[in-house]
Amino acid sequence: MAEPGPTRVLLTEEGPALISGPVELELPDGTRVRSDRAVTAVCHCRRSKRYPICDASHRRKVRQEGPDA
Amino acid sequence: MTATLEPNFLQQVAAPDLPAPRGPLSEAVVEALRGGPLRPVDPAGAEPYGDDLQLALHCCYELHYRGFAGVDAEREWDPEVLGLRRELERVFLAALRADVEPGENVPAEVDALLVEPVGPGVRGVSHHLQREGTLEQLREYVAHRSIYHLKEADPQAWAIPRLNGAAKAGLVTVEHDEYGSGRPERMHALLFAEMMTELGLSDAYGAYVEHVPGETLAEVNLMSLCGLHRSLRGASVGQFAMVELTSSPGSERLVRGMRRLECGPASIRFYDEHVEADAVHEQVVRRGVLAPLLEAEPELAADVVFGIRASLFLGERMGERLLGCWDRGETSLRMPLAPGRP
Numbered sequence: 001m002a003e004p005g006p007t008r009v010l011l012t013e014e015g016p017a018l019i020s021g022p023v024e025l026e027l028p029d030g031t032r033v034r035s036d037r038a039v040t041a042v043c044h045c046r047r048s049k050r051y052p053i054c055d056a057s058h059r060r061k062v063r064q065e066g067p068d069a
Numbered sequence: 070m071t072a073t074l075e076p077n078f079l080q081q082v083a084a085p086d087l088p089a090p091r092g093p094l095s096e097a098v099v100e101a102l103r104g105g106p107l108r109p110v111d112p113a114g115a116e117p118y119g120d121d122l123q124l125a126l127h128c129c130y131e132l133h134y135r136g137f138a139g140v141d142a143e144r145e146w147d148p149e150v151l152g153l154r155r156e157l158e159r160v161f162l163a164a165l166r167a168d169v170e171p172g173e174n175v176p177a178e179v180d181a182l183l184v185e186p187v188g189p190g191v192r193g194v195s196h197h198l199q200r201e202g203t204l205e206q207l208r209e210y211v212a213h214r215s216i217y218h219l220k221e222a223d224p225q226a227w228a229i230p231r232l233n234g235a236a237k238a239g240l241v242t243v244e245h246d247e248y249g250s251g252r253p254e255r256m257h258a259l260l261f262a263e264m265m266t267e268l269g270l271s272d273a274y275g276a277y278v279e280h281v282p283g284e285t286l287a288e289v290n291l292m293s294l295c296g297l298h299r300s301l302r303g304a305s306v307g308q309f310a311m312v313e314l315t316s317s318p319g320s321e322r323l324v325r326g327m328r329r330l331e332c333g334p335a336s337i338r339f340y341d342e343h344v345e346a347d348a349v350h351e352q353v354v355r356r357g358v359l360a361p362l363l364e365a366e367p368e369l370a371a372d373v374v375f376g377i378r379a380s381l382f383l384g385e386r387m388g389e390r391l392l393g394c395w396d397r398g399e400t401s402l403r404m405p406l407a408p409g410r411p
């Protein structure tokens with residue numbers, strides 16, 4: 001069933017764009033990626049190892065050195 | 070294209086056997102559920118996170134999930150068992166309230182969870198399994214986790230009727246995904262069961278209760294405690310948020326560890342699915358559950374923080390148990406696992 005009204009896309013400040021409903025994403029090389037989730041997080045930071053799907057790689061990281069570092 | 074299961078996890082209806090008691094409290098519960106009289110016991114003074122109290126609580130809670138073989142389903146509402154459960158919960162909850170620093174600033178708590186510590190100094194089970202853990206240690210980890218994951222999302226489902234409006238809708242959005250979005254073959258509990266089978270473990274519900282220590286039972290008991298008490302619904306949401314916010318990077322580490330150990334596709338699939346699913350669940354929990362919940366019921370903020378910190382606290386205790394045992398070259402379980410199938 002199609003949702004009434006236009007597709008809503010939420011652009012988050014820290015990372016992905018959140019799209020409601022199943023989506024098919026087409027990459028520049030023509031590859032298509034399908035997601036059936038109720039909400040799909042599309043990577044906007046380009047750091048995702050599963051690009052174009054967000055894998056939380058946009059998170060801030062803090063380095064902790066080992067005991068002998 | 071995962072291995073066919075026999076019998077299929079989704080068709081399992083047999084309830085597990087009652088476990089062997091680990092002390093006077095669990096003995097009283099198990100005896101009573103076997104049909105004997107409930108012997109008077111006093112949980113006050115018991116080790117709140119210890120094997121005996123946690124197993125006793127686990128048995129009380131399982132009556133609300135899948136029950137036990139040979140135990141009448143109506144015992145779920147036996148006032149004597151419920152009365153003892155209440156006493157056990159008081160001891161557990163009082164210890165957590167004492168061990169966990171109180172707070173009310175949910176956004177700060179969330180921000181802290183979203184910073185990912187990296188590098189050689191980070192000590193954690195998923196870091197260990199990514200870098201150097203053995204296949205045996207990975208199998209042990211999965212056995213510990215099975216207590217929760219074979220009923221994944223069930224403890225948090227108790228919170229649904231206790232929320233209202235947008236927060237309820239947001240929680241259901243995530244839960245729906247955990248249950249496979251209407252497709253049973255995608256249920257996370259089933260994906261976990263398929264991983265267990267591939268790793269040569271039993272996917273029977275409750276098969277590893279006898280193996281796991283109090284540290285492991287305590288984590289899951291916290292979920293049931295918060296889920297079953299309306300007064301703790303804020304803590305239930307906090308606990309759920311903690312899992313959803315931290316799972317994606319941890320799952321990525323486990324995927325890498327499993328690739329390093331050359332695990333099969335069903336094993337990799339469970340954590341692989343969680344990298345992507347929980348990157349979305351994080352967003353939905355923050356924007357669709359926490360934000361509307363705190364707007365509607367700002368007085369729940371302290372309980373949300375309590376739920377986050379209590380689950381972190383118990384998660385660290387469990388992690389220390391595993392890593393400590395492995396450092397000493399011992400099994401982290403109460404008894405070793407049967408060897409995996411070749």
Ligand code: FES
Pocket residue numbers: 014015016017042043044045046047048053054055056057058
């Ligand atoms: S936006 Fe999340 S990984 Fe890029």
Ligand SMILES: [Fe+2]
Pocket residue numbers: 221247257343346
């Ligand atoms: Fe899940």
Ligand SMILES: [Fe+2]
Pocket residue numbers: 247313346347350
């Ligand atoms: Fe999730």
